Amino acid sequence: MSKDFIKPSSFHVAIIMDGNGRWATSRGLPRIDGHRRGVKALEKTIEAAPSFEISDLTVYAFSSDNWRRPDVEVGALMSLFRQYLEREVEECAAKGVRLSFIGRRDRLAKALVQMIQHAEAKTASGRKLHLRVAIDYSSRDTLLQAARKIADGSDWSRERMAACLPSPNVDLLIRTAGEQRLSDFLLWESAYAEFVFLDVLWPDFGRADLHNAVDVYKARTRKFGALPAA
Ligand code: IPE
Ligand code: IPE
Ligand code: MG
Helix, strand or coil: CCCCCCCCCCCEEEEECCCHHHHHHCCCCCHHHHHHHHHHHHHHHHHHHHHHCCCEEEEEEEEHHHHHCCHHHHHHHHHHHHHHHHHHHHHHHHHCEEEEEECCCCCCCHHHHHHHHHHHHHCCCCCCEEEEEEEEECHHHHHHHHHHHHCCCCCCCHHHHHHCCCCCCCCEEEECCCCCCCCCCCCCCCCCCEEEECCCCHHHCCHHHHHHHHHHHHHCCCCCCCCCCC
C-alpha cells in the first residue's frame, strides 16, 4: 500500500507567497513595502491556520535563487526576517506555534542564524501548529543533501529519504499571484500534493482566501494512484 496516505491527524499546507513586488509596484510603492505587507499576510495566515485544522504550515520566504535579486532587496528581506523574529517569537511560543527554519544557514548573517536557533529552541514544545519557514531554500539542494546523507548506508528506501528531508509530505500547495510553478519548492514532498493557484497577490491574502483554498482541497478526491473509494 502506498505510504502517501495522509495521517488523519496531520494536514500539511505549503504556500509559495508570491506577488509582493507586483502589489507594491502597482501602487507606485517600493518593492520592499510589498514584502512588509507580505509579513502581515503571513501573520494573519498563521493565526487562521489552526481553525482549518492545519497542523503543519510551510512557507517559502526566500529561495536560494532569490540571492540573484538586487542587494538592496535582499538586504531589506533579511532585515524583515530579523524584525519578524524579534517581534513574534514570544507570541509564537505563547500560542503554541512551533517555529522551524528549513534551508541553508551558512550564507545567512550570524546574527540571523542565532535568532533562528533561539526561535527554534524557544518554541520547540509548540503543538498547535508547526510552522516551517523556508529561507535560502532550494528543494534540489535539499534532495542532494539528503542523498549524501544516505549514501553511506544500505537503506536507499523512500522512507529513509523522507526521514532525511526537513518537511513532511504536502497535502495542499497554494501559490498566489497567478503563477503556476514550483520554483524549486518541496519537489519530493509535493509528489501527491493538491495544487491550488490563486490570482490574489500575497499581501492581499487573508483568512477568506485560505478558507477558499481549503474548501477547494476538500472537494478534490485524493487517490494516490488507486481508484476512488466506492
Ligand atoms: C514573493 O514576492 C516574495 C519573495 C520572492 C521574497 P515577489 O517579490 O516574488 O513578488 P513579484 O513576483 O515580483 O510580484
Ligand atoms: C518563489 O518566488 C520564491 C518565494 C516565493 C520566496 P519567485 O518570485 O522568486 O519565483 P519565480 O522567479 O517567479 O519562479
Ligand atoms: Mg515572484
